[in-house]
Amino acid sequence: MTAPASSFRPDIEGLRAIAVGGVVAFHFGMSDLPGGFIGVDIFFVISGYLITRHLMQEIGRSGTVDLWRFYGRRARRLLPASLLVIAATLAAGYFILAPSEQQLYAKGALFASSYVINLWLLRWSFDYFATDTANNPFLHFWSLSVEEQFYLLWPAFLLLVARFRPGEKGLAMMLGVAALASFAACAWLTVESQPWAFYFSPLRAWEFAIGGLVSLAVAERWASGFRFSPAMGWAGIGLIAAAYLTVSETDPFPGLIALMPVLGTAMLLLSGARRSAAGPAALLSLPPFQWTGKLSYSLYLWHWPVIVYATILWPDLSLVGRLACLLATVGLSYLSYRFVENPVRLSGWLSAGSLRSLGLAALLTSLGVTLSYGASQLAARSVDPDQKLIAESAARFSSARQIDTNCVVSLEQTKPRSCNLGASQPRKTIVLFGDSHADHWSTPLAKIAEANNWRVVTYLKSSCSVAAVPTWNVRLMRAYAECDAWRKAAMKEIADLKPDAVIVAQFSYSYVENDVNGDPDHLVTRDVWADGLRGSLAALSETSAEVVLLRDVPVHKLYLDRCVARSLWQGRSSTVCDTPRQEAIDERVSKTEQAATSGLRGVRYVDLTELFCNQTTCPAMIGGKLTFRDRHHIATPYAATLAGSMQRAIFGNQVAAHWQ
Template sequence: MIREESAEDHFLFPTKAQPVTHTLDQPRKTTERAGFRVDLQGLRALAVLLVMCYHIWFSRVSGGVDIFLMLSAFFLTSSTARRIARGQRPPLLDGWLHRFSRLIPQAAVVIIGVVIAAWIILPSTRWLELIDQSNASLFYWQNWYLSNHQVDYYAFNTAAASPLQHFWSLSVQGQIFIIWPLVLAGSALVWKKFFSRRSFALVAGSAFGAIFVGSLAYSIHITATNQQVAYFHTGARLWEFALGSLLALALPWLSTLPEKIRRIGGWAGLVTVIGSGAVLDVQGQFPGFMALVPTVAAALVIAAPAPRSWANPSGLLSLPPLVKLGDLSYGMYLWHWPMLVFYLEVSGNEKASFLAGAILIAASIGASWCTTKFIEKPAIAWQASPSFSRLIPQAGFKLIAQFAVVALGIGVASLPVLAWENNVEHRRALAAAQTDTDNPGANATEDWDPSPAALTLPLATELDSEWQTPGIACEGPNAPEDKRIHFCEQGGDFDGGAPDLVLLGDSHMQHWSAAASAMIEEAGGSWILVYEPGCRYGSDADRVDETCSDFQDAAQDYVADLAPQMVLTTASKTVAAPDAMLRSPGEQETLVDNYAEMIQPLLDAGSRVIAMRDTPRYTYSIPECVDSNKGELDNCDGSAGYALNSVNPVEQFLDSKDYGNQVVSLDMTGLLCPDGVCKAVIGNVLTYLDDSHLSKTFVLSAKRQFATSFKEATNWE
């Protein structure tokens, strides 16, 4: 994953077997000839192969990325520290341009390829996210984007992998490439002013040691409290880079240890590097102290004797095929992940077979070879070109060339992203220009003739705005005092009295709120929506979540104290897929398990309860299905007989009780599933915004039908 330094930066370590006695501050006292560590190229190759194999065949994380991060700081610190120790100034601007001019060309090509492929292959429900991720990846901010967009209840496509997700580690690395030279420059300044008689490695090592201890402590803490954020957090990863820097500074001293000890440590480290991904839960436990396992193991490999003998790990890692792959490791990391994501998307498979995985690995190697040979190497060669030496000094030309490579790479990669954004904006403008006759939704008549050019609404790129919160936050006497109630909305004319209607439950109550609130407000009444996502009111099964259990208790007291005229709840519960006993979703639909007990306090307070039947659920996203089946929308429809019980569980419940008119049933199945077919699109409007929640656009189109059904069920005027 890491981009290698220039070849001269790798002539850092002795290649002969004799102990090394010099330090970074005494480079001229040794008679050893510095040599290029080809075994470290092999270590790179091994790490990237582990990453690819675990991703492709096991859907796991190997720990290879952690080794890459450590290695990148190892190389950077080695080259910079040797320059400082020789009395040269630490490179800042030229160092930054040097590294990013090598990183950006291949990254830009991959981003361009991903943008074009995603635009063509992926459903438009994912476009906005990928546009944002393209920019975040290009500007080395992807890790923070992923950290700030962790899975939440209302997030779309959280199960769908992003073809740019792997750029998180490159972003962390890019941030370190900016910070680390500053740390080294600061250490050099302190060394020259206060400790010039001591070793520079000691001064710099103190700085990196402090970073290591502080970051590791923070990493352990945040991994234990919020592992999803910790995985992408730069602060939780700093210690891995600090470890690489400490190793680079200490390696001359480590080289004086007995060769046998270093050889045993190297082999133990190599075995650990290979096996850590199989033994450790990298995705769930890193980057806390568990990440010490692969990184320290890699450090042992680096500290092992460098001569390429079969007695040393370097012999295995110096095999020509591994060394060649090490040269391509950066591109291999860049290409393998989007290739895997697009393959799974197109094939519909959850995992790659052995053959498909082998082809993906070969394709990644081939793509890396192409971008390395035809993109990266020409860019590097051009930076060293003496063509303008008569007009511009060579050093000045090199800086200008490096800046041009960085700017050109970012600029060219930004063009398809901007084109994609413009396409989205164009579709928004077209949608805004459509009339009600283009998208009548639930009001479509039998003789309605849809326009072939009209876009289906809501646009798949606008689904985030389809969640229904039709009012304002509850205030005044309606504001819940109990902090266990997190979501409360109100609307209408309260006129100092109790609300006419309270909608109580989870998101499946929330998704009817636009129609219910419109009905109440048109009648001059008032309403309150109190809900907790993923928490069905009355369900003991949902109480395993402490937040849900707290909400149900608090909401029961809150609504009973309000004593509204009516309380609307979702009384049954649907599922999307067959269970272990192969029962269909319809056979599994049942009444909420503790419904009778939970509505009793509301009835005792004098409220009427409207027990609503749950809506059908799907095993797939309706917008994504519609986006992929233009002209064949029937492919996205479902069967009411399959999705819902043949007998409404709410009706069965009421038949077994003696509530009279104090509890009544409301069933909107006929609206969603006319003639027994649950429609994905009605009147050129998406009925659902995902796999189980109704879209606000459709519900608003159906407010007349909802009001009619509600009034028929309750005799409310």
């Protein structure tokens, strides 16, 4: 590049303020900005712009890149504040989180310290039964890992390209090819396997590459004296604003949708190349934007653990409470910026030699890993018998999954897979059909089958309704076509099996509109639900089997395994984890399902809600046992106690076994 090094651009500092403001607003529960999380994508484009500009200027001056100096500069900028937040989050977690959670999230801290937490979260995101990620206080480090992986590889890539001396146009063409390849893969996998598109850094490389292309364009236009239009900048602001206001976390993201913030950011960067009183650069240069932009890195680091811990301590955190969390975030961010981030970044002694900065990086990385491992070991020694019992209860598999974890087929699988429980030469055959909410009934059903010389055959698929309705899968972030194919094939196998009875159970609250769970944008209406459910039940009844539809279980506000373990650790009663009945159950859903069974020969509706709730409350623990392992899956040890009640409710006097 022949262009001279540019001076500081205040509009980019202001753009950082917009990016971090969106992320913080989203995480702090501002429903008016459902797309605030795309601020991360703005950061990616800015990073691509700035790093490419700095590296190409160095290549233009010296013909090479001092990689060690570059890595040392990045280490001084990022690692000290990062380690401070990791250490503080681990320390606070000791008093707030249960020991089992401390052990789990210490792994997150370890992966964050070694810059690969995005890969850990990628693996975790495919496990339906994994612990809820929303309470992971290190979750936000995924984007920092993506950035650090970019910083590791991008200089070598640019240096390699520069060695071939392709010129600016040739370099731009190669960056464009890389961006197109990454974007195409990202768009495809957003539809096919969204977690890969979201967390895997090569599939986010196109966002950094767009920033790199903008840096080349800016340098070339500066050299020719071309002025970018302020109107382009305002259009860019409009694209970002539209993304903030219209995109939500339930949309298939990143994919095509990510073009809105990425192109909007690129347009702003181009427009701000020459500041104009009529352009957005003047607005972004105002003091509030500049102050927030300076703190943006620290704000990003601190905001997530602050709001996660606050909502754990006060689940119904009010607006005033959230404002207090915002003030705490700003205060912590200023202190870490003033006394850690800036002093280390600007240290003359560290800047004097690359080895010093790299030594600091090795020290901080090692310290982060050591602290994380130490926190995990301390938590392991802190678990008392009651907390261990809760953790084991939550981790126990249902009877079907004890036989084979593949009894509940995966999201992408369309071929049914049956599992057999009970007698090998049975007097009767009972089919258990549905999703994971059918699976958790396999434990009491297995006990019933063993006592009566019956066989239970399971047909189970994750997140797939028995009701023939359009289904949106929140993990795949797309229409769940695999569910339709599996349901059709499973019902054919059930018909061929000719069972004596079919028991149907499903997580109704995740499919049909209700007030206790789910995304209203992707739930079907109760009328559609009734029609789809009635059709499936009618088809099952044509097999001459008795068909029993179980009412869905209550949905708790909190993850009960975590909540109860925390209450034990903090010396509080487990009743703090109870959910009022009216908040755990939507009676309209039950009435819709009852109506769907009406008039169908051989089809009954069975309500077992009283096994989980009294007239006012759905307790977290009953008889000293955890009722649910999360918010709505029955804990296996408690499910085992329900065999007698389930037998009486479904089979009445048809069986000889008696239960106390």
